[in-house]
Amino acid sequence: MSVHKPTARYPTLRPAAILDAAPRGVGGLPLEGVIAAQCDRCGRTAAEGDRFCGGCGAELGAVCPHCLRPLAPDVAFCTSCGAPRAGTDLPGALNQEDRRRVSVLFVDLIDFTPYVERADPELVRGMQTGFFSAARRVVGQYGGVVEKYIGDAVMALFGAPVATETDALRCVRAGLELQRVLTRFTPTGTDGLRFRVGVATGEALVDVAAARDGGQAIVAGDVVNTASRLQSAAPSGGVLVDGATHALTRDTIRYDEQPPVILRGRSAPTEVWLARSAVRQQPTDREPDTTPLIDREHELGMLVNALHRSLRDRRPQVVTVFGRAGIGKSRLVRELHRHTGRLVDEPLTWRIGRCPPFGENVTFAALADIVKAEAGILDTDPAASAAQRLTAAVGELVGVAERGRVTDALRPLVGLAGNPLPAEEAESAWRRFLLALAARRPTVLVFEDLHWADDPMLRFVELLGAAARDVPLLLLCTARPELVDRDPSWAGTITGSVTIALPPLRDTGIAALYAHMFGQAAFSADLLTPLVEVAGGNPLYAHEYVRMLIEQGALRQSGRGWSLEKHLDLPMPESVHAVIANRVDLLDAKDRAVLLAAAVVGVQFWPGAVAAAVGQPVESVERALRRLEQRDFVHEQTTSTMAGQPEYRFRHVLVRDVCYQRLPRTERVARHDRTADWLDTLSQSRDTDLAEVLAHHRWAAHEIARSLGMETNRYAAPARAALHRAARRALGLADDSDPVGRLQLELLSTEIAFHRDGNAFLSGGGPEQVQALAERLLAYGDEACAARAWTRPPGGTGLPGPGGTPVRPAAGQRAEGRRLRRAGAAAHAQLRT
Numbered sequence: 001m002s003v004h005k006p007t008a009r010y011p012t013l014r015p016a017a018i019l020d021a022a023p024r025g026v027g028g029l030p031l032e033g034v035i036a037a038q039c040d041r042c043g044r045t046a047a048e049g050d051r052f053c054g055g056c057g058a059e060l061g062a063v064c065p066h067c068l069r070p071l072a073p074d075v076a077f078c079t080s081c082g083a084p085r086a087g088t089d090l091p092g093a094l095n096q097e098d099r100r101r102v103s104v105l106f107v108d109l110i111d112f113t114p115y116v117e118r119a120d121p122e123l124v125r126g127m128q129t130g131f132f133s134a135a136r137r138v139v140g141q142y143g144g145v146v147e148k149y150i151g152d153a154v155m156a157l158f159g160a161p162v163a164t165e166t167d168a169l170r171c172v173r174a175g176l177e178l179q180r181v182l183t184r185f186t187p188t189g190t191d192g193l194r195f196r197v198g199v200a201t202g203e204a205l206v207d208v209a210a211a212r213d214g215g216q217a218i219v220a221g222d223v224v225n226t227a228s229r230l231q232s233a234a235p236s237g238g239v240l241v242d243g244a245t246h247a248l249t250r251d252t253i254r255y256d257e258q259p260p261v262i263l264r265g266r267s268a269p270t271e272v273w274l275a276r277s278a279v280r281q282q283p284t285d286r287e288p289d290t291t292p293l294i295d296r297e298h299e300l301g302m303l304v305n306a307l308h309r310s311l312r313d314r315r316p317q318v319v320t321v322f323g324r325a326g327i328g329k330s331r332l333v334r335e336l337h338r339h340t341g342r343l344v345d346e347p348l349t350w351r352i353g354r355c356p357p358f359g360e361n362v363t364f365a366a367l368a369d370i371v372k373a374e375a376g377i378l379d380t381d382p383a384a385s386a387a388q389r390l391t392a393a394v395g396e397l398v399g400v401a402e403r404g405r406v407t408d409a410l411r412p413l414v415g416l417a418g419n420p421l422p423a424e425e426a427e428s429a430w431r432r433f434l435l436a437l438a439a440r441r442p443t444v445l446v447f448e449d450l451h452w453a454d455d456p457m458l459r460f461v462e463l464l465g466a467a468a469r470d471v472p473l474l475l476l477c478t479a480r481p482e483l484v485d486r487d488p489s490w491a492g493t494i495t496g497s498v499t500i501a502l503p504p505l506r507d508t509g510i511a512a513l514y515a516h517m518f519g520q521a522a523f524s525a526d527l528l529t530p531l532v533e534v535a536g537g538n539p540l541y542a543h544e545y546v547r548m549l550i551e552q553g554a555l556r557q558s559g560r561g562w563s564l565e566k567h568l569d570l571p572m573p574e575s576v577h578a579v580i581a582n583r584v585d586l587l588d589a590k591d592r593a594v595l596l597a598a599a600v601v602g603v604q605f606w607p608g609a610v611a612a613a614v615g616q617p618v619e620s621v622e623r624a625l626r627r628l629e630q631r632d633f634v635h636e637q638t639t640s641t642m643a644g645q646p647e648y649r650f651r652h653v654l655v656r657d658v659c660y661q662r663l664p665r666t667e668r669v670a671r672h673d674r675t676a677d678w679l680d681t682l683s684q685s686r687d688t689d690l691a692e693v694l695a696h697h698r699w700a701a702h703e704i705a706r707s708l709g710m711e712t713n714r715y716a717a718p719a720r721a722a723l724h725r726a727a728r729r730a731l732g733l734a735d736d737s738d739p740v741g742r743l744q745l746e747l748l749s750t751e752i753a754f755h756r757d758g759n760a761f762l763s764g765g766g767p768e769q770v771q772a773l774a775e776r777l778l779a780y781g782d783e784a785c786a787a788r789a790w791t792r793p794p795g796g797t798g799l800p801g802p803g804g805t806p807v808r809p810a811a812g813q814r815a816e817g818r819r820l821r822r823a824g825a826a827a828h829a830q831l832r833t
Contacts, residue, residue, distance in 0.1 A: 070455055096208040096589075098596075098662045101577065102159035103171035103201045103245060104223050105144065106231035107135060107178050110194045112152035128152070134181050142174040143358045145211050147218045153231070157219055160211035162585040165325065165578040168201050168248040170358050172275050175199055175239040198231030199275075200224075201244040205664060229263035230272065239275040246273045248574055254279055280379075281354075291516040293335045294539075295509035296328065299500050303336045304343065306498055307474050311344060311442050316468035318461075318494050320450070320477040322484065323502035324632075325579045326540020329478040332502070333446055336476075340444070349374075349443040355453040363454045366447050367430060368413045374437060377414055387416055397436035406433050423456075431464050438473035450479040451486075458487065465494045481631075482586060504537025513542055536652040544573040572654060580658045587631070594624040595633060598648070599659035600671040602693070604637070606645040612678035613671040622646075642682075665704050672701040673715065676722070695719075695726035720756045727752050740780050747773050747789055 050060055062071045109131065116124050132154065136146050139156040143164070147155045156174065159167040175197040182195050204221030211218045226242055234240035246255060254276045260269035293300065299321075306317040323329045340348055351373050353366030372378075375393035377386045394407045409429030411418035421429070437443050447453075447461055465475050483490060491497040505513070510532045535542040549555035554565040584592060597614035598605045607625060611618040625648055628634050632651055640647035650656040663671070676697035683690040699722070702715040727749045750770055754761040774789035 097205055097664055098208060099203060099664055100159060100163060100206050100581065100662060101167075101202065101574070102157055102163075102204050102206060102219060102223065103168045103199060104147075104204075104219065104227040105139070105156040105158070105171050105175055106198045106227045107154050107156075107175070107182075108196055108231050109152040110196060110236055112193065115193060131182065134184075135178060138177050138181055139174055141358070141360050142170040142177070144170065144174055145218065155224070155227075157206075157211060160206045160218065161208045163578060163581040164357065165575060165582060166357055167578065168199075168245045169252050171199050171201075172239060172241060172245065172249050172253050173278060173358070176275060176277065179237055179239060194236040196231055196234035196236055197239040198227045198229070198234050199239065199241040199245050200227035200230055201242065201248060202226065225265070226263070226270075229265070230270075233261050233263060233272070235274070241273050241275055243271045243273075244574070246271075252279050252281070253277070289331065289334065291513055293331065294512050294516075295505050296332055296335070296502070299332055299502060300335055300339075302498065302500055303332065303476070304339060307336065307340070307343065307444070309496075310474045311472045314470050314472050315496055316438075316465060316471060316473040316475070318465040318475045318477070318491050318497045319500065320479060320483075320491060320498070321500045321502065322479055322481055324504075324538065325480060325582070326538050327502045327504065328539050329502060330448065331539070333448075333476060333478060337444075344442060347441055349437060349441055350446070351437075351443070352446040352448060354448040355450055355457065357449070357452045363456055364413060364460070366453065366457065367460065368415075370445060371410055371430075371433070372414050375414070383416060386414060387411070390414060390416070394433065397433060397440060402429075402432065405429055427460055427463070430460070431467055434464060435468060435471060435473070438468070438471040442472040444474045444476060447475070447477045450477050451483040458490070462491055462494065465491065465497065485586075505535075505539065506537065507532050510535045510537060510539075510542055513539060514546075517546060534654065536654065540579070541573075541576050541654070544575050548573045572657060576654065577658060580652075580655055581662075583633075584655070584659060584662070587633075588627075590620075591624045591627055591631075594621055595628055596659045596663055597671060598625075598634070598650070599656045600663070600668065601675050603653055603656050604647060604649045606640070606642050606647055608642075608645050609675050609678050613675045615674070665708055666710075669701050669705045669708070669710070669715075672697045672704070676701065676718065680718075691722070691726045691729040695722040698722035720752070724749075724752050724756055740777070740782050743773060743777050743780065744782070744785055747777070747785055 053060055064071055119127075131152075132149055135154040135156075139146050139154075142158070144156045144158040145160065147157045149155075156171075158171040158174070164170075178197060179195060200223050202221065202223035204219045204223050206219050230240045230242060240258070241249075241255075255273040256276055258272045258274050260271050262269050303319060303321075306319045309315055310317045321329045321332060337350060340350065351370040353369035355366045356362050359365070371390075371393075375386075375389045377389050381389070390410060391403075391407055394403050394410065398406050406429045408418055409421055409426045410433060412420060412426075413430070420426070434443075434445065450458065450461070453461075461475065461477065468475075477491075491499075511528060514528060514531060531542070531545060534545055546555065548571070584595065587595065593614055594610060594616070598610045600613050601609045607618050607622045610625075611621040614621065625634060625636075629636060629648075633655060634648045634650055637647040637649055660668075676694055679690050679694045679697065683694060698715070698719040702712055702719040705715050706712050727745065730745050730748075747770075750761075750766060750773065754766060770789050774786045777783075777786040777789065
């Protein structure tokens, strides 16, 4: 997953070795809680509890008991999955619930009850234990958390405690892997027990602390019921998914569309798809690009210079391209690949390895990709053919004396059986193979997504760059900024190391991107502006918004070009939401709490307001905001509208939206209320520019509380007072240059006065004031507002007079009122369309 991983510069316990060396239980799977490992230095198997290697005396690093990732010595929690370190005394966990989009998996054993009726209890227990153990291992392998075991079923959650853009994909892949693995638990003497899997994606309330600890009752929401009912409707041996999951994974999973089904307890049919297999990912250098490279000439020039230097001077170069997800790292690499034909006169070897975010034995997956590509080994090749191809590739590059050693070292890397070598010896042979590749002809080795790489892989790349001498070799790496958070000194000691940080595209660059996608005259400026704004300089966001708008029918192509529906409230594409949510989840818990509180205050906010909303000292909030500014979540404005308070703003409005949506609605009520209390202390004595902001927070607290069925008395009176002050403020800004606008504000003011204190309004000449406003609005031609005045309160009975007697217009006025009501209804209908 895209998470922080510790940078350990000491021998570590290697996850692959743990799985290979662990004692085996039912079906050949490692027994739960039993951990054996190999020393990275000498390869000796270490027993559980060993702190030092018995073979070489090196200190052994610890691993996470949940996901088996290496742990740095100073961490109490795994930075990959959030599980607590074994043997750590932890304080009582706080309740950390939030709303988030998750994928839920249910796997159930079919015909379990008839089997239990005729089988011995010990056999049942053995089969059940093996089933649960295997399910937990597979779910953990794909980065999920087992939420509960329910009789003969298992429920798992993906997307907590850390969300990623691959949550739905990992969930479906886990379901497919479960169907493959669980068949081994069919007891002998039976016709064969089968399993079925259901997967659903949606919003839920998640206890993040429980998800990190692997507890039960982690998640609540309709998505859980949907996944359970999909599992019940799935065919034997199948993985059935809902529409949201299919939309997120249709490019990476092969599906068969199924007839809509009516799930238990539902009245409307649900669209479902049957997952078949994963789609093999196309190498990034072969992906088509529909638009030209925009606003990246400087960065491309740096890559070209590094390539020239490695070829001309035979000085190996290590270049790392950093950037947020979707900012264009892979696109820049593809552009360099296209340039190589014009830049280099001689043949050039270009190999790509990708560090996957999940899976089993993925520590050196990127290196395995490079070796298999060079040897021409396909995943479908039988072992004998793969071994023959590997031997031939090594023979072309390495002398006779070293061929056997290098071949033996590479065999496990490409999935062939062989005698494992000590870690240092194996890695030395791998480096020998790659350097021989560069010595044969100029070579570019691309390591994609290094932020997902394990520490042994990072160390291997660094040592490869340091060991290369006098060969035309370019090591080109791409990574998100999380890699620097893990390892601030990444590649810093290597001669010829270069770092390129990709900034967001300028607004003109995003506009040019849209122009290439749709044509120069596709949109007017007023329609293009919101599309540029939501992209926020990120090409991925721009492409995802366009795809979503086309799918929803809001963006249509006609004979004159493209047209975009006006007054469109742009929703956020799921893929964009997931990328932002991942960044938020990777924050320190204290910084994340401050960011979520700032989202309640608004797109622009002040430390004092955030401190009031989150309930922390202002000094602590200011320190957190400085860290968030360094992480490019917020930035301080040059001027502030609040005396004595610096003013901050979210870098991207979408980040604010994701953070606000994360908060449980009950928490939103409390934070809006506390923010309003803080604003009230600043504007109590007069109607300032803060009146509208205060009214927004008071109104939001009241409306959210009302929608939740909470008692609203404590929020109603402050909301009425704040709205009245805001209306008075707006009325004060009106002038004689806009008489209709002033009359509309006066009408709004009278309506607020009526709802605030009806008796005082009626006894103070309110009905006559409304009638006079209606006549003046009609004289100015504003029939809609005049009709609204005549029909207050709703129902058209007129405002009641003193003593409760309704004030009814005369017959002619009633007819005019009916005409005005019809005109007002027509006007409102026109506005809606």
